[in-house]
Amino acid sequence: MPDQRKTVLITGCSPGGIGNSFAREFHAKGLRVFATARSRSVLADLEALGIETLDLEVDNEESVTKARREVERLTGGGLDVLVNNAGRNYTVPAMEAQQDEILKTFEVNLFAVVRMCQEFAPLLIKSKGTIVQLGSLAGTMPFVFGSIYNASKAALHSFSDSLRLELEPFDVQVLTIITGGVRSRITRTERFLIDDSLYAPIQEHYDRRVKFSQEGAMPNEAYAASVVGSVLKEISRHERRRKWSTWLFGSSTITSGLGFYWRQTRAWIWEGNGAWKVWFAHRFAPKWVLDYFMYRKFGLNLLRADVEKKASLSGREKAASTTEAKKDE
Structure with a gap:
């Protein structure tokens, strides 16, 4: 008998990270989960739970195509949810950023996400599915000493907003998670100021900034539970509104705007330590407030x-x- 469960593919599911917790949470909610990592051998903990695993290097076109073909074979051609979770951090002053590191950061945080969306779009369109993008507070504010990472996430937010409208005619939903501090492996790479750095007088503040996202960070299990709950709620809402849209408003030019408005769900979901404070500042405070906070904080x-x-x-x-x-x- 064919598996009737909704399907979800998640990138970056290595143990200790957000993706691993996402896989567990979606599985607990009854979805058929395809958890991925550069090598599936590190995903034994998820396989023990009955979660299916795949090799996937998001920055390798051949690997992405191979994973898509495997998912297509396993599901019969559809995919309900794609979670683009894999990411790369880079915390250095803007004037000290190295070109190869800049390219690597954009490759994983933006170009690979575009590649994943393009490759899996036919499966998502067939299922009228949902794309979940892992954004960041860093892409919404001047998080000092993280300009390259910030820029990659801001670009992801912009790409996702446009993608959301471009895929709307096909009933594919795009949700961006604006992520605050979450306990994860993202700061595992040590970063250092260059010799004779302009910022040597505040070395201690820079060192704190490198690991700052882990200060008071939300446990990734709690984060995953909240995000997965919100995502599934938005998916359910989207399905209900989609079904009623044509019946209520038809497809005429006069009523198409009402139908479009009716079908809309949340575009951004804010979660993680500090997320709601930044949301409040964005909505109600002048820009200089966040600027000055960052200026003094570090x-x-x-x-x-x-x-x-x-x-x-x-x-x-x-x-x-x-x-x-x-x-x-």
């Missing part, structure tokens, strides 16, 4: 004071030197 005000102090000392030294030179004359 010691840029102290750096400015240090720069001004050095400039003042240099100025006095030059003045004293000029005075001595005139005396010698």
Whole structure:
């Protein structure tokens, strides 16, 4: 008998991360889960629960195509939910970012997501499915020393917003999760300032920033439970509204706007430590509030004071030197 469960494919499911918790939560909710990692051998904990696993390197076109073909074979050609969870962090000052690291960050956080959406679109369209994008608070504010990562996530948000409208005629839903601090493996890579860095005077603040997302972070199990619950609720709402839309509004030019409005569900879901504070600031506070918070939080005000102090000392030294030179004359 064919498996009647809704299907979900999740990228980046290695143990200890958000994707692993997503796989467990969707499985607990009764969905058929395809959990992926660069090597499925690391996913034994999920296989023990009865979760199906696949090899998938999101930044490798051949690997993505192979995974799509396997899912197509296993499901009969459809996919209900695609969760683009795999991501890469890069926390360095903008003026110290290395070109190869910039490309790697955008490759995983944006280009690979585009590739996944393109590859799995036929399966999602067939199922009138849902794409879930893992965004970040970093893509909505000036999270200092993370400009490259921030930019990659802001680009993902923008891509997803446009994708949401482009896939609407096919009844494919796109949800972006604006993620705050969540306990995960994202800060596992050590980062360091370069020699003679402009930011050496605030080295301690930079070091704190590298691991900052893990301070007071929401447990990834709790995060996954909340996000999966919200996603399934939005999917259910979308299905109900889609069914009623044509009956209520038809497809005429006059009523199409009403039908479009009726079918809309949430575009962004905010979750994780600090998410609602940033949402509130975005909605009700002037932009400078977040700017100033970030400026002081990671010691840029102290750096400015240090720069001004050095400039003042240099100025006095030059003045004293000029005075001595005139005396010698």
